[in-house]
Amino acid sequence: MSTTLPVIQTAGLTKTFKDFWRRNRVVAVKDLNLEIKQGEVFGLLGPNGSGKSTAIKMLLGLLYPTRGRISIFGKAPTDVQVKARIGFLPEDSYLYRFLNAKETLDYYARLFRQSGKMRAERIEHLLEMVGLTHESTRRVGEYSKGMARRIGLAQALINDPDLLILDEPTSGLDPIGTKQIKDVIRDLGKRGKTILLSSHLLADVEDVCDRVTILYGGQQRAAGTMEDLLAQEEKTQFTAEKLSDEQIEQVRTFIGKFSNKGDVKVSAPAEPLESFFLRIVRQAQTANVVTSGARAAGALPDFLKSVPQSERVIESLIHAAREPQAVESAPQRQAKPEPDRNVLEQLTAPTPPVADPEPSPGQAHTEEPSRRKEVEADRSVIDSLINPSNKSQDDNVG
Amino acid sequence: MLADTLSALLRVALRVGGTFSVIVLVCVAGYWLLRALAPCILAVARQTLAEALRMKIAAFFIVLMLLGFWAATSTKGDGTVSGQVQSFLAYSITTLAILLSLLTVFLARSLSDELVHRQILMLMAKPLARWQYVAGKWLGIVALNGAILSLVGTGIFLTVTLYLAKQPPSDPIDAERLTKQVLIARHASPLRVPDFSRQARQTFNANLEEGRYDEVENLDAQKEIENLKKMIGARWAVVPPLSYRDFEFDNVLCDRSPDSRIQIHYKAEADRYPPDEVLRSLWRAGDPSKGAAEYDFPRRDVGDRFHAIGVPADAVAPDRTFQVRFMNFNPFEGEPQFDSLFVFQGPQAVEVLFEVGTFGGNLIRLLLLVEFKLMFLAAASLMFATVFSFPVATLCSLTVYVLAASRSFIAESFDMLDDEGVAGFFGWSFSFLLKGLYLIVPNFSAYNVTDLLVDGRNITLVWVAHGLLWLVGVSTSLALLMGCILFQRREVAEVSV
Numbered sequence: 001m002s003t004t005l006p007v008i009q010t011a012g013l014t015k016t017f018k019d020f021w022r023r024n025r026v027v028a029v030k031d032l033n034l035e036i037k038q039g040e041v042f043g044l045l046g047p048n049g050s051g052k053s054t055a056i057k058m059l060l061g062l063l064y065p066t067r068g069r070i071s072i073f074g075k076a077p078t079d080v081q082v083k084a085r086i087g088f089l090p091e092d093s094y095l096y097r098f099l100n101a102k103e104t105l106d107y108y109a110r111l112f113r114q115s116g117k118m119r120a121e122r123i124e125h126l127l128e129m130v131g132l133t134h135e136s137t138r139r140v141g142e143y144s145k146g147m148a149r150r151i152g153l154a155q156a157l158i159n160d161p162d163l164l165i166l167d168e169p170t171s172g173l174d175p176i177g178t179k180q181i182k183d184v185i186r187d188l189g190k191r192g193k194t195i196l197l198s199s200h201l202l203a204d205v206e207d208v209c210d211r212v213t214i215l216y217g218g219q220q221r222a223a224g225t226m227e228d229l230l231a232q233e234e235k236t237q238f239t240a241e242k243l244s245d246e247q248i249e250q251v252r253t254f255i256g257k258f259s260n261k262g263d264v265k266v267s268a269p270a271e272p273l274e275s276f277f278l279r280i281v282r283q284a285q286t287a288n289v290v291t292s293g294a295r296a297a298g299a300l301p302d303f304l305k306s307v308p309q310s311e312r313v314i315e316s317l318i319h320a321a322r323e324p325q326a327v328e329s330a331p332q333r334q335a336k337p338e339p340d341r342n343v344l345e346q347l348t349a350p351t352p353p354v355a356d357p358e359p360s361p362g363q364a365h366t367e368e369p370s371r372r373k374e375v376e377a378d379r380s381v382i383d384s385l386i387n388p389s390n391k392s393q394d395d396n397v398g
Numbered sequence: 399m400l401a402d403t404l405s406a407l408l409r410v411a412l413r414v415g416g417t418f419s420v421i422v423l424v425c426v427a428g429y430w431l432l433r434a435l436a437p438c439i440l441a442v443a444r445q446t447l448a449e450a451l452r453m454k455i456a457a458f459f460i461v462l463m464l465l466g467f468w469a470a471t472s473t474k475g476d477g478t479v480s481g482q483v484q485s486f487l488a489y490s491i492t493t494l495a496i497l498l499s500l501l502t503v504f505l506a507r508s509l510s511d512e513l514v515h516r517q518i519l520m521l522m523a524k525p526l527a528r529w530q531y532v533a534g535k536w537l538g539i540v541a542l543n544g545a546i547l548s549l550v551g552t553g554i555f556l557t558v559t560l561y562l563a564k565q566p567p568s569d570p571i572d573a574e575r576l577t578k579q580v581l582i583a584r585h586a587s588p589l590r591v592p593d594f595s596r597q598a599r600q601t602f603n604a605n606l607e608e609g610r611y612d613e614v615e616n617l618d619a620q621k622e623i624e625n626l627k628k629m630i631g632a633r634w635a636v637v638p639p640l641s642y643r644d645f646e647f648d649n650v651l652c653d654r655s656p657d658s659r660i661q662i663h664y665k666a667e668a669d670r671y672p673p674d675e676v677l678r679s680l681w682r683a684g685d686p687s688k689g690a691a692e693y694d695f696p697r698r699d700v701g702d703r704f705h706a707i708g709v710p711a712d713a714v715a716p717d718r719t720f721q722v723r724f725m726n727f728n729p730f731e732g733e734p735q736f737d738s739l740f741v742f743q744g745p746q747a748v749e750v751l752f753e754v755g756t757f758g759g760n761l762i763r764l765l766l767l768v769e770f771k772l773m774f775l776a777a778a779s780l781m782f783a784t785v786f787s788f789p790v791a792t793l794c795s796l797t798v799y800v801l802a803a804s805r806s807f808i809a810e811s812f813d814m815l816d817d818e819g820v821a822g823f824f825g826w827s828f829s830f831l832l833k834g835l836y837l838i839v840p841n842f843s844a845y846n847v848t849d850l851l852v853d854g855r856n857i858t859l860v861w862v863a864h865g866l867l868w869l870v871g872v873s874t875s876l877a878l879l880m881g882c883i884l885f886q887r888r889e890v891a892e893v894s895v
Contacts, residue, residue, distance in 0.1 A: 060523045062891035080525045088523035094516040096445070098452035110441035111524040155520065165523075 005074050007163050007194040008036040008059060013068035015054050015218075028054040029218045032068070036196060036211075038162075041189040043209035044198040051218035052198040053091055056167050059196070060088060072163070084112060087161030091168040091198075093152030097141030101132055101151050104140055105158055112159045125301030126154035130180075145172035153181060160303050164188060164195045170204050182208050187300050206230070242268070417762050417859075425544075432537075438526045442534025443541060450505055450542050459501040463550060466493035471557065478568045480576040483558055484852045490554050491848045495768050498543055502772050503795040505539045506779030507788045514787055518890045529882040532780055536878060539776040544769055551765045555758055579706055583755030583856040584661065587720070589748055590646040592634065598627035635747070639737040642725040645748045650720045652752035656691065656712040660752040662722055665704045668738040677701050677738060678728040684713035685721040696729040711752070720750055754856050763857040767845045770869040774840060775799055777874045781881035784888060798839055801832075805841040808832060840873040 013032040019025045029051040036042045044052045057063040059070060061078035075082045095104055102123055109119040127133045130150035140148055149172050156164060166185070170178040185195055185208045199205050205212055206226060214222040222229065243251065248266050255264050432440050450456045470489035475481025509532075512518045521531060563581060567573035602623050611617050637643045652660050668677055676698045684692040691712040699705050714720045724742075728735045742748050779795035786794060801808070845865050847857045 057519070057891040060519075062519055062522055063889045080527050083523060084525040086523060088520065090516070090519045090523075092516070094518075094520055096449070096517060098449060103448070107441060107445055108520070108524060110444075111438050111521070111526050113437050113525075 006035045006071075007038050007040075007073060008034055008042075008196065009069075009071040010034045010055075010059070011069045013055065013058060013070060014066050015051075015058060015063060016066040027218050029058070029215075032215075032218075032220055034213065036194060038194050039189065039192045041185060041195045041197065041208055041210045043205040043212035044196065044215060045200070045202070045205050045212050046198075046215035047200055050200075050215040052200075052215055053167055054218075055215070056165055056196070056198055060086070060165065084159065085162040087156035087159060087164045089152050089156040089164075089166045089169055091171060093145075093148040095140045095143075095148055095151060098139060100139050101127060101136045101143075101154075104151055105155055108155045109158050114159075122158055122301065122303060125303065126157060129157075129184075129299065129301050130154050146174050146177050149173050150177060153184070157184075157301075157304060162193060164193055166195065167198045168200070169197065170199065170201060178204070184300060188304065191304075417759055421762070421766070436530055436533075438530045439534040439537060442521075442526070442531055443538035446505070446508060446535050446538025447542055449508055450538070455504055456501065456542060456546070459497050460546065463494060463497050463546075466490065466497070467550075467553070467557070471562070478572040478575070479562065479565045480567075480572055480580045482565070483562050483576060483580055486558065486562055487554070487852050488848055490557075491764065491768075491851070494547070494550055494554075495771075495848075498546060498768070498772055499775055499799055501546075502539055502543060502775045503779050503792055503799065505542065506535070506776060506783050506795065507792055509535050509780055509783035510787050510791050513783075513890060516891075522890050528886050532784065532878065532882050532885055535780055536773075536776050539780075540769070540773050543772045543776070547765045547769055551761060555761055558757070574708075575706075578659075578661070578708065578854075580852070580854045581757040582753055582854045583757065583760040584751040584854050585651075585754040585856045585858075586663075586746075586749045586751050587647040587650045589745060589750075590648055591631075591745065594627045594630040594634070595623075597630050598623045601626050601630070635742045637724060637726045637740040637742070639735070639739070640727050642723050643742075644721055644723050647720045647722075647750045648718070650714045650718050650750055650752065652711050652714060652754075654711050654714050654716070656710040658711040658753075659708040660711050660714065660720070660750055662695075662707040662709060663704060663749045663751050664707075664724075664742065665702065665747055666699065667702050667741045667743065669741070670738055671701055672736040672738070675700065677740070678730060678733065678736070679740065680725040680727065680729040681707055682723040682725065683707075683709045683720075685715060685719075688715035688717065688719065688721075690715040690720070694729075698730070706751070722748075722750070724748075751855070757851075757854070760851050760854075760857050763859065763862050764847050764851050766862050767847055767857070767865045767869075770865045770874075771802075771840075771842050771845060774802070774869050774874045774877060777877035777881065781877050781884065784881050784885040799842075801835060801839050802842040804843070805836060805839065806843040809836075838873070838876060840869055845869065 010032055013029055013034075014027070015029040016027050017025045032051075032055055034042075034055075044055060046052050054063060058065050059072060059077055060083075061076070070077050072079075072082050073085060096107075099107065105123045105126060106119055109122060114122070124133075127136050130153060132147060132150055132154075135143070135147065140151055143151070149169075153169065156166070164185075166181075169181050169185075173181065182204065185197065189195055189208070189210070195208075197205065197209060209226055211225050212223070212229065213220055252264050252266055429440075467490050470486045470493065473482065473485040473489060475483075475485035512521070522528070558581070563576060567576065602619065605611060606614070611622075634643075650660065652658065662681060662683065666677060666679070671677070677700075679697050679699070681695040681697060682692060683695065684690040686692050691710065693709055693713055695707050695709070697705070697707070709722075724740070726738070726740050775795065775798070778798045779791065782791040782794040782798075785791070845861075847861065850857050
């Protein structure tokens, strides 16, 4: 069945750029093997020039591989039918400067053979989602980079894609836009869409991806789930309500008995800059401070909330099995019926568990790093590969 | 006045309606077909049109055209109204064709622009086949050209019929010339030229028998016969004093009513002119032995200029042949006879013309041929744009335009190339290269019919069909196919400079 097929599969994918005399100039990607299943949010991680964008362009048929094989939804990447199921946001929003936002989206929607009514609805919803409804008649040539990026995201979603390929999606975006894109990725991922995300920004990938592959020099250096790659078996972390100095000292003494190295660190958790920033901006938006830029973004449009077609088929089968007399199929945008999730999960690709980032107050939470199944690289090696100037993540633990 | 103008316009619209209806029908059918089968092509075409309009490229060229027309309306020609109309038509249509060719080349550059500025990455990630993208670009350019041609063509038509033709004529001949020789579509029946080959061969054999050739062994018989043929032909075109020459025409497919007119169109030269420089002669039209009416036309003409004689159409025989006899004598009583030799040089020195259509219909057919040329140019320019970036692609396109427009001129120059030594080798290789190029580059000058329109001659539908077949069906299709193949092979995400 098609649902068991990987959405993206590459084998020995290699791209060598040649010079004018057909001599090999640079090997951009070498022997890349990927297998991305339906519903996965997959990260391609690597520093600048590591081959991420080249790999993505080969997956879209924009570059031809020197060697190797690519299969998207079981077909060649140049297949037009395959492209009808893909949404793509390139590393820069290459928009037509003379069109306004509505015309831009309308053009791309026409390429998907959408009817006039559908185009109008989707454009309206997407502009609302990216917070550019009030700027929809301005030429995109006048947009800031972040605003153009938002239009880029909207065009990538115009066809309600089954596979979303995002190349450096947060590049040029303010924290609001960054958070919004991450929220969109998370929402779409939860709804069974497959997402391939390329970035050199570690936080973006860490926040949203189920699995990552790290590229360096065009070659795959590490691969696995986020839990597998980031888990630190040799350390344990506790989070609790605010304790007094005396209580902290007691805990420190108590834990010290079990720690051989004696490196027990205790501190008040700091609010991440991102959430602090967002809080300040939300206050300004509530106060209706005038801005010519993007405004408060809306929620995911209804058409993107619908489940993928494959899942809809399965659901209808389950539904039909339960209620054989039912003759009317539920409209896509209606709330999903409550199917037997166990059956569903068995039939569809398994969705990796999403860690709860904010445990409820008053509840002590112990994170036991999960066992590594296939650890292909040491964490410090990965960090140094991605950004040699970054301090080791170990320093922040505790 | 207004009613007259409106009724005249309505009559013209009805007469040109046939061609116009076919064009509209083809455009509408094509649009609906594309909308149903390949809406992506229409989307790309719309985008190309939007770019041309928003980036003000089209506006710039339209302003240039308007300036050209303004200049064209101010031309006076030979001082007559008909001459002014002819000058306006020649200048405005030439300006239109040249500027639209340049516009086409510049619009095609949008493909290479999208490669350089990388919008192509977003497009090719959509369900848009590469051939559809190239076809859409081509269609957008062709549609814009069509729209401009329609608008400007309408402007030319209205300027001529409602403004220039309403100017007071310099004399009655000018008024008649305007309506009967300029704002009309006339068909020319071919002159039946005797075959001089047999006569040339006979003369050659006679010369041979009489021993008039010095070196018979070195004599090139074929060449000598050709020379004799030319000589006999030249002699046939000469009418000595007090003699006559019969000119016969076939397929004069006009309405034979005595109320309608056919025209004898001629240009006579003389070896010497009378003191008043007016040549006197008599033309007798019609052959009573074939059942045609006979008419005499005594003439006083200025030499070395074209003249037309309106002849009642019943002078055409029922078998659609027409005979006219030119007599070299002065038919005017009391005037002296002058012994000039009359010469009718070339196949168009004497013609029979008759009305077959309107100026409006003729203009539409001319604009169609211009559009066909632009179709090829758009396809060739897009083909170059799939491979090269903006400046190189544009230069290549302009080169093709120049080669196509000057093909006749260049082909003639082949004969003048030196065929010996190093110069001969360069000449040979150059002509070999050009002949190779001309296998794919069409001959624009073969479809340059402005002279016909200006001269009130019919631009036939056969000519249009020929243009459609060769310029569009063969040359344009080949260029588009080549462009699609090259673009299919191209890695669009490769860096373009």
